[in-house]
Structures are given as structure tokens and as C-alpha cells.
Amino acid sequence: MISISIAAQTTTKKTSVYFETDQFILSLESKASIDQALALDSVTSITNIFLTGYCDDRGSISYNKTLASRRIWSIIDYLKPQYNYSTFSEVAIGEVPLVNLKNINQQRKNNRRVDLEITYERKLPIPEISAVSTDTLTGAASYDIFKDSLKIGDKLVFNNVIFYPGRHKLRPSSFPVMDSIINSLLLHKKYEIEIQGHICCLAPGIYGRDMDTGLWNLSQARADQVKQLMVKYGVAADRLTTVGKQSNFKTGKGDYYDRRVEIHITGIREEVVEKKKQN
The missing domain is CATH 3.30.1330.60 (OmpA-like domain)
Structure with missing residues (x-):
């Protein structure tokens, strides 16, 4: 049968969203910057958004870990109406220590953030003859995996x-x-x-x-x-x-x-x- 295969060019872009002290709510400015970073043309799609959350050095390690996760999820919740859950992957790092005792306020401001690594795919359709794929078990090739010689603990x-x-x-x-x-x-x-x-x-x-x-x-x-x-x-x-x-x-x-x-x-x-x- 006739189907469509896709020639795709993949690129990655990085951007950061910054937060006020002890906050995880997105500001209007942050939402606008996210929207701008995710703007697409008609032949480009986003295949993955990897989010990494950080905090400054104040507060306990466990508190900062939770706060970093909340910052990540404030962005995911904002984007959920536009993307499937499978688009997102995330890790909460938490506290980032000061590098030195100079420009402490600026360091802390830079550390209160979530980094987004966005993977884009630019697709160009190419008509061709191809087989139909399936995501069910029906018709899959099968092999005998559990041999009679297996023991408890294997x-x-x-x-x-x-x-x-x-x-x-x-x-x-x-x-x-x-x-x-x-x-x-x-x-x-x-x-x-x-x-x-x-x-x-x-x-x-x-x-x-x-x-x-x-x-x-x-x-x-x-x-x-x-x-x-x-x-x-x-x-x-x-x-x-x-x-x-x-x-x-x-x-x-x-x-x-x-x-x-x-x-x-x-x-x-x-x-x-x-x-x-x-x-």
C-alpha cells in the first residue's frame, strides 16, 4: 500500500526559566519566554522537552529538591494542553552551591531556574511504498525464552x-x-x-x-x-x-x-x- 515516510532533521535548543526566591509559580514574563522558545513552523514538531530544576543554596537539601521539582512541574502543567506526557522528561537537581563569595545575589538569581533542552524535528514528507506497522502483539515473531534449565534466582x-x-x-x-x-x-x-x-x-x-x-x-x-x-x-x-x-x-x-x-x-x-x- 502507499504510505508516507518522513525525512527528519533533528536540532536541539536550550533555554532557561528563572524564578523568584522560594517561588515556583510562573510569571507572565516566563510564560512569554517559554511560548517564544516553543514557537514552530508548519513542518517542525517538538519530540522531547527535557527539564532540569535547580535552586539556590538557601534551605535544606530535601526542601530544595522538592522546590526544584515543583518548578519543573509548573512548566509541565503550563504546557500540558499542547503536548502529550511522553514529550516530557525531567530531573530535579535541587540546590546549587555558590561558586565563590563574589556577586552572591547574582549567583543565586542564576541558580533559581529550570533549564529546558528542547528537541525539534523538521519533517519533509516523502511518498513511498512501505509496510503497515502495528503496536499490538498480533503477528509478532516469537521465540522460546524460558528454557527448562532455569533455576530459582536466575x-x-x-x-x-x-x-x-x-x-x-x-x-x-x-x-x-x-x-x-x-x-x-x-x-x-x-x-x-x-x-x-x-x-x-x-x-x-x-x-x-x-x-x-x-x-x-x-x-x-x-x-x-x-x-x-x-x-x-x-x-x-x-x-x-x-x-x-x-x-x-x-x-x-x-x-x-x-x-x-x-x-x-x-x-x-x-x-x-x-x-x-x-x-
């Missing part, structure tokens, strides 16, 4: 079960391997598993915010999303447990691969093993 890591930044929604590229995982679990009914959700970008022990729900449970939500998909396609729910691991275990491969789930073998149902032997 861990399976999938580099291509990946999520959108700040969300519990799987990227479409994850569905083929999810199909293989589910079909293999249906074949090897003896395994009980724990689905472990992970996030990127934050320090260990900190819960990430799920931009789909607003709740601070992103790693748990990712694990629950995978379980929900498995149950939907026939895996018994009592074989599956979930846990959110926050950002405690990085892959060392970067943020993209840290937004993931891992599967751990937690049990082997001996009655299933015996039944298989008898057959």
Missing part, C-alpha cells in the same frame, strides 16, 4: 523491553519481545517470576513520578504494566509478582536502557514438572 534481562521517558507505557519496539516472553511463559508453566521495574535519571532510593498518573511510583507502575499485559494474553496472575526497584540498579548503558524491566525466577511448580514427566 535473572533474565531484556535490552528491548523499553519505556517512554517518565511513563509506564511501553515503546512499540518492545512488543515483539513481549510476545516471545508471554508465549514462552505459556509453554513453560512451571515458572513463577518476579517482574522488576526500573527507572533512570534519579539518585538511588528516590521514587520517580509517573507522568501518566501523577503518582510517585514509576518503577512499580512499569512492572505492573508488564504483568497486566502478560495476564491479558493468558499467563496466570498467581505466577507473577511485581516490585519497583526505583533507580537503584543502573545498566551502565545510559538512560534509554535504564527504563526497563527485568524478570527473576522466584519459584518452580513441582506439580507441573511431575505432570510433564508423566506425559
Whole structure:
């Protein structure tokens, strides 16, 4: 069939929004500067807005971390009507120490800010013949992943079960391997598993915010999303447990691969093993 492919040129622009002392509400001037930075022509779209929040050196570390997050979310809330949640990714740094004792007021003024790194894509349509893509499990190639030799404590890591930044929604590229995982679990009914959700970008022990729900449970939500998909396609729910691991275990491969789930073998149902032997 005839479809449209897109030739895209990607560019990145940086801008900053500044705040008064101990404030996170956007001023009219700040809103105008954001609008100007995000102005587009008819063939340009914004694919990602990465927000980094800072505070000056006054106040406790925990207070400044929260304030930095509130500054970030004041901008996201302002932009929400125009963009999907998947457009945003964010990290709250919090306090920025003084460099020296000169120009202290100016340093603090510069540190009360949110930096926006905006990724633009300029698209030029090119008609061509191409196949229809799908974001469902139907028709995906399937491979047997859970071999009979797995033991309790074994861990399976999938580099291509990946999520959108700040969300519990799987990227479409994850569905083929999810199909293989589910079909293999249906074949090897003896395994009980724990689905472990992970996030990127934050320090260990900190819960990430799920931009789909607003709740601070992103790693748990990712694990629950995978379980929900498995149950939907026939895996018994009592074989599956979930846990959110926050950002405690990085892959060392970067943020993209840290937004993931891992599967751990937690049990082997001996009655299933015996039944298989008898057959």
C-alpha cells in the first residue's frame, strides 16, 4: 500500500526559566519566554522537552529538591494542553552551591531556574511504498525464552523491553519481545517470576513520578504494566509478582536502557514438572 515516510532533521535548543526566591509559580514574563522558545513552523514538531530544576543554596537539601521539582512541574502543567506526557522528561537537581563569595545575589538569581533542552524535528514528507506497522502483539515473531534449565534466582534481562521517558507505557519496539516472553511463559508453566521495574535519571532510593498518573511510583507502575499485559494474553496472575526497584540498579548503558524491566525466577511448580514427566 502507499504510505508516507518522513525525512527528519533533528536540532536541539536550550533555554532557561528563572524564578523568584522560594517561588515556583510562573510569571507572565516566563510564560512569554517559554511560548517564544516553543514557537514552530508548519513542518517542525517538538519530540522531547527535557527539564532540569535547580535552586539556590538557601534551605535544606530535601526542601530544595522538592522546590526544584515543583518548578519543573509548573512548566509541565503550563504546557500540558499542547503536548502529550511522553514529550516530557525531567530531573530535579535541587540546590546549587555558590561558586565563590563574589556577586552572591547574582549567583543565586542564576541558580533559581529550570533549564529546558528542547528537541525539534523538521519533517519533509516523502511518498513511498512501505509496510503497515502495528503496536499490538498480533503477528509478532516469537521465540522460546524460558528454557527448562532455569533455576530459582536466575535473572533474565531484556535490552528491548523499553519505556517512554517518565511513563509506564511501553515503546512499540518492545512488543515483539513481549510476545516471545508471554508465549514462552505459556509453554513453560512451571515458572513463577518476579517482574522488576526500573527507572533512570534519579539518585538511588528516590521514587520517580509517573507522568501518566501523577503518582510517585514509576518503577512499580512499569512492572505492573508488564504483568497486566502478560495476564491479558493468558499467563496466570498467581505466577507473577511485581516490585519497583526505583533507580537503584543502573545498566551502565545510559538512560534509554535504564527504563526497563527485568524478570527473576522466584519459584518452580513441582506439580507441573511431575505432570510433564508423566506425559
